[in-house]
Amino acid sequence: MTTVATPAAPSPAVPERLGSGTVRLATRLAAPEPGWTVEADAVVVGSGIAGLTAALELRTRVPRVLLVTKDRLYSGSTVWAQGGIAAALDPDDSPAAHLQDTLVAGAGLCDPRAVEVLVTEGPARVRELVARGAVFDRAPDGQISLTREGGHHADRIAHAGGDATGAEISRALVAQIEAVRDDPGIEVIEHALVLDVLTGPVGPDGRPGAACGVTLHVIGEGSRDGVGAALGRAVVLATGGIGQVFRSSTNPAQATGDGIAAALRAGATLADVEFVQFHPTVLWLGAGVKGQLTLVSEAVRGEGARLLDTDGVRFMPDVHPMAELAPRDVVAHAIVRRMAATGSDHVWLDARHLGADFLRRRFPTIHDRLAEHGIDLTTDLVPVAPAQHYHSGGVLTDLVGRTSLPGLYAVGETACTGVHGANRLASNSLLEGLVFAHRAARDIAAKVAGGELPVLEPVGRSGERALVAAASRSRVQRLASAGPGVLRDGEGLRRAAAGLAQVPTDAHLRHDAGHPLADPQVAEWETTNVHQVATVLTAAALEREESRGGHARSDFPAPDDAWRLRLELTLDQDGTLRSRRAPVE
Known part of the structure; x- marks a missing residue:
């Protein structure tokens, strides 16, 4: 089994401008200077499965951990996960078979080393979840009950409460966190939005130094x-x-790309950002519905x-040998094309025959x-259509979560480990x-024990500060949905890029009747992150001239071996977005 890789770093290549022109982004949010300070050995931001697990593991290994979450601890995307968690727990299954299904779904862009780590260590991690108190559904023989989802050739999806796996986890x-709240080695700050990653002294190459903390804003009910x-x-x-970033999504309201945007502004490398998974079966309630939509699980x-x-x-048997259980990108694209062919804005999901x-x-x-x-799953056809569900890209990491910026780690959906490639296999997240x-x-x-992560004093970064008015959120979402949506093309992406470039990013400096257009506050900071992520996503989708996995372009409808590579994105010191094309094993 593969163990530890070297820290992720941008691949050597000639930096290129993205899309149809230069993309410039601010390297900091417009925000007040910090009025208080807290110190820890490790700062964990987020309270989904990745953040909670990291905090629990660190609590027993370093002297002091700070866990920061944007809402309450019991919030975030993990709670909404219906289908389950994939692992080769059945004696008739194997990590090798799980690896193969993952590689096929990833459409040639998975990192096989990362997938090997995932499938080999996965069963033990799931059993540890059980030891931490997670109660999975059981078969009559007492073993964890396993089912199958799209792209899997074996029953390897463990679930809880039928369709409430994320909530149970x-x-x-x-x-576990609540049980140790009074431990002086851990502090939890809820209702806290992370603004920017703090960095140490600039390196000899002029790029930001190592990560040494974050700035954050405590929202209302926090302890600070x-x-x-x-x-x-x-x-x-x-x-x-x-x-x-999109007008409609299965994600909760907190999913505004905060970590990805903050990492990019701090100098970290992003990868695979163009690969967005649109879940095929999301409840369709009309064209005007916005916000978090009801997911009808792939299970x-x-x-x-x-x-x-x-x-x-019934149309999927003519599209793919696995019919309705084809990989999600295949099903989502097939639905969109069928909707276009029939002049409809949805299709039907029929489960009535299951009883x-x-x-x-x-x-x-x-x-x-x-x-x-007003829909009865047992007697009614359910109207469904694709909606944004998962982001396969993110902050580029190695096999232990290290980013290209020393001291900065990324885990969960925020990270790009290479596991998902161009399309996430169901329940691998x-x-x-x-x-x-x-x-x-x-x-x-x-590294803390070995003295390899020293205490650093943060220093200010060069570059502009940004603030996008909250009133611009719907405009950004409309552009993202029309440009890098389910099906893309060059003309639509260029229109989206141009529209995003016209969104004012200096609302704190513009005045109307003597008053700023917007003040630095939560809605504006979130909207700024949404705008930056939408801009990067659009630029990357415009550069990749092929169709692969969650990136489908009608003007380049087939995969191209010349594009069997990863787009790595960074900001120059002046905020210019650059891309590097990195080969994939």
């Missing part, structure tokens, strides 16, 4: 007021995904539900959420957060 991990600085030998970003199709067009025709008793027992959460909208959070925590502990 969060409950168990939060309970206003903007402060959390200093640490290491920073772990586990801030989740980018769902609110429903795993149990035998079928997709029908609005004429009642009312089974559906209520296996999918109680989905059944109840659909019932809130919870496992990735679990496995790589363990690895990151252990690497940090070893």
Whole structure:
């Protein structure tokens, strides 16, 4: 099994401008100077499966840990995970088979070393979750009950509460944190939005120094007021995904790309940002609906539900040998094309033949959420359409979570470990957060013990400050949904890029009737992150002239071996966005 790789670093190549012109982004948010300071050996940002696991592992390995979360501990994307967590737990299954399914779904862009780590260490990590108190559904023989989802050729999806796996995992991990709240070695700050990664003295190449903490704003009910600085030998970003970049998403409202944007501004490298997974079966409630939408888990199709067009025709068997259980990008693209062919804005999910008793027992959460909208899963066809669900890219890391910026780690959906490639295999995300959070925590502990992560004083970074008015959020989301949406093309991406470039990013400096257009506050900081992520995503999608996995371009409809590479993105010292093309094993 592969062990530890060297820290991630941009591949040597000639930096190029992205898209159709130069993209410039600010390297800092416009915000007040910190009014208070807290210190720790490690600062963990986020309370999903990755952040909670990292904090729990670090608590027993370093003297002091600070866990920061944007809402309450029991929040974030993990809570909403319905389907389950994938691992080769069945004696008839194997890590090698799980690896193969992951590589196929990743469409040639997975890092095989990272996938090997995931599938080999995954079963042990899931058993540790059970030891931490997570209660998974059991088969009659007492073993963990396993089911199948799209792209898997074996039953290897462990689930809890039928379709409430993420909620159960969060409950168990939060309970572990709550049990040690009074431990002087750990502090939890809730309702805290991380603004920027703090960095140490500039290196000889002029780039920012090592990460040494974060600035954060405590929102209302936190234990500290206003903007402060959390200093640490290491920073772990586990801030989740980018769902609110789009008009509609299955992600919670907190998913505004905060960690990815902060890492980019600090000088870290991003990768695979163009690969966005749109879940095929999200409840369709009309064209005007925005915000977090109701997901109808892939596990429903795993149990035998079928997709029908609005004429009642089942179409997936003609698209892929695995029919409704094809990889998610295949199903989502097929649905969009079928909608276009039939002039419809949705398709139907038909689970009626599975039986009312089974559906209520296996999918109680989905059944109840659909019932809130007057839809009975047991007797009705369910209107569904693709919506943004998961981001396969993020902050580039090595096999222990280290980014290209010393002292900065990323885990979970915030990270690009190379596991997912161009398209995440169903239920690999919870496992990735679990496995790589363990690895990151252990690497940090070893480096703290070895004196390799010194205490640094933060220094100011050069470059502009940005603030985008909250009123611009819907404009940014509309541009992102129309440009780098489910199906893309060069013309649409160029329009989106031009539109995003016209969004004012200096709202704190512009005045109307003597007053600033916007003041530095939570909604504006989040909108600035959304704008920066949308800008980078659009630029990367415009540069990749092929279709692969979660990146589908109608003007370049086929995969191209010349593009079997990873786009790595960084900001120059002046904020110019650069790309490097890195080969993939």
